[in-house]
Amino acid sequence: MADAPVQPQRALSRRGVERLDLLLLSAEALDLNGGEAMVWLSEEMGLTELFPNRVELWKRRCSNPLRRTTRRDRITEAEADGLIRILNALADRLYPMLRSLLSSAEPPQLSEQRWALFRGRLQELLKERFNPRRGGVQRLLDPQEGPQLCRELIQTMALSAGPGGFTRLKASLMDAAA
Amino acid sequence: MKLTSRYEQTSCRLVLEGLPDLSAGQSSQTIGILTGFSLALAGKTELEGQRDHLQALLNVVLPYARGLISGVARPQGAQDVPVVIRPVDGQHELELRSSQPNTPPLRLPLDDAELSDLVRCLDRLQLDPQVAVPLEWPAPQPLRRSELRHRLPLARRVAAPLTGIAALLVAGVLASLLPTPKPPSSAPAAVSTPSRGG
Numbered sequence: 262m263a264d265a266p267v268q269p270q271r272a273l274s275r276r277g278v279e280r281l282d283l284l285l286l287s288a289e290a291l292d293l294n295g296g297e298a299m300v301w302l303s304e305e306m307g308l309t310e311l312f313p314n315r316v317e318l319w320k321r322r323c324s325n326p327l328r329r330t331t332r333r334d335r336i337t338e339a340e341a342d343g344l345i346r347i348l349n350a351l352a353d354r355l356y357p358m359l360r361s362l363l364s365s366a367e368p369p370q371l372s373e374q375r376w377a378l379f380r381g382r383l384q385e386l387l388k389e390r391f392n393p394r395r396g397g398v399q400r401l402l403d404p405q406e407g408p409q410l411c412r413e414l415i416q417t418m419a420l421s422a423g424p425g426g427f428t429r430l431k432a433s434l435m436d437a438a439a
Numbered sequence: 440m441k442l443t444s445r446y447e448q449t450s451c452r453l454v455l456e457g458l459p460d461l462s463a464g465q466s467s468q469t470i471g472i473l474t475g476f477s478l479a480l481a482g483k484t485e486l487e488g489q490r491d492h493l494q495a496l497l498n499v500v501l502p503y504a505r506g507l508i509s510g511v512a513r514p515q516g517a518q519d520v521p522v523v524i525r526p527v528d529g530q531h532e533l534e535l536r537s538s539q540p541n542t543p544p545l546r547l548p549l550d551d552a553e554l555s556d557l558v559r560c561l562d563r564l565q566l567d568p569q570v571a572v573p574l575e576w577p578a579p580q581p582l583r584r585s586e587l588r589h590r591l592p593l594a595r596r597v598a599a600p601l602t603g604i605a606a607l608l609v610a611g612v613l614a615s616l617l618p619t620p621k622p623p624s625s626a627p628a629a630v631s632t633p634s635r636g637g
Contacts, residue, residue, distance in 0.1 A: 356559075360449060364552035365530070366481075413510050419555040420508045425501075425562030432579035433508045436587055 273341045275326055277434035279397060281344055282325035284421070284430075286390070287414045288351040290382040291358055295351065302350045303343070311343040327395050345431050352422035359419040363412075380411050442470050444570055446563045450481030451556040455493075455570060465571055473572045480557065483547050486535065494574055495522040497561050503531070504558045505579045511587060 273281065289295035300315045312318040321344060322328075324336040336344075352359065361367055362375055384402055391398045400406045421430040444455045453476065460471025476493050479485040488496075499515035503524045506513045516523030516534075523534040531554050533547045549557070565576050588596070 360552045360555065363550065363555065365550040366552075416551055416555075417508050417510075419551070420504050420558060422555075423559045423562050424566045425558070429505055429508055429579045432505065432581050435581040436509050437582065437584040 272338045273336060273434050274438060276438055277436070278324050278336055278341070279327050280417075281341070281348065281434055282322050282327070283401075284348055284414060284418060285322060285344065285351075286386050287379075287383060287411075287418060288348065288355060290379055290386055291355050292351075298351060298354070299347050302347050306346055306350065308343045308346070311340055327391050327397050329390060329392050331392075341434075342431070345427055345434070348418075349421055349423075349427045349430065352418045352426060356419065356422045359415055359422065362415050363419055376408070376411070379415070380408065383411060383414075440467070441474070442468065442569075444470055444564075444567060446560040446567075448556040448559045448563075450553045451560050452479040453477075453560040453564065455564070455572070457570075457572065460571070463571075468569060470570045470572060478557075480533075480547060480549065480553060484545065486545075490572065490574070492521055495520050497565075497574065498522070498577060499524045500533075500554075500557060500561060501577050501579075504554070505577075506582070506586075507554075509582050509587065511582065513586075 285295075285299065288299075292298060296315075300318060303309070303312050303318060312321065320332060321336055321340050323330060323332045324334065325331065362372070362379065364372075367375075384407075387393075387398055387401060393399065393402070401410050417430070417433070420426065440458070442457055442459065444457075446453045455470060455473060455476045457470035457473040457475075459465050459467045459469050461467065463471055465471045473490045473493070475487060475489060477485055477487045478496070495516075499520070499522050503513070503515045506515075512526035512531075514523065514525035516525075521536050521538065523536070525532055525534070527548065530551070531549045533549055535545045535547070537544065564570060
């Protein structure tokens, strides 16, 4: 059976680009080699025309307005699809880790340690690359609100993994502005 | 010849059994007619059903997962359908209603990991070229503004309009405190001077 297409076809909103880049950053926080894995997966999936090298890949991610160094040019639909495909493949590779974070069957102490490790790495990456004056970044760094937002990121990644993940995530990134 | 197709993901196992629909020109290795399916969710009862039950399951689970990926956990399934899914205490509850009278519904709690395992199994079934059973797959669609509204806490949603109204009221009160400018004394005289022309 064919993969159901997402309709209508259009580019991502500003909020969609923010979420997509945050999810890619979460993949980097889960996997220390996440940045390299992205470049490798992009080549593996034949996306070299869209992202010829790691600098181009990084430049596309910098369309995120939450970044310290943000680029004003909008990301095209083909580029957004390429980044969603990379995230889909990364989430698939990381699925066992995502699953163990989300599972309530894991020992609570071990689970809490894993969450603390993920949140710590994500916060380091956020402080390094994102603009700390933006509300969206502050909420992620907030000790009260941050943990719930981190859980939402991991849940989104888990549901973005696998064969149906691409269309589901793409539809979600094209949500109306809340 | 009976064919089976299995989809396994940690806590979930979905097995389809069926026959090839040779009259529709399908290969002898493709399940075209579903004779039954079974679904085992970790530590819970193994469920069995027919095509209608499988359709009812994916009709609620996939839109629920679609909402969840946008941070919106909305119950799925009407009063009269055999399968319903809803959020309960930060987890999820799958309710299966029997078609037999006087049989209470079966409620299965699922955590986030078990739900995503189930979703992955359904995704793999959807894209399996060896299965050509007529099933309708809900296509994921972007959510509308009204569907996303309750994602934001009430305080943050009403903050902007309330600030606007408060600012308007303060500006109005301040404006009413300003003295009204007196009309220039010479102006009325000039206006009231009758012109006697002609």
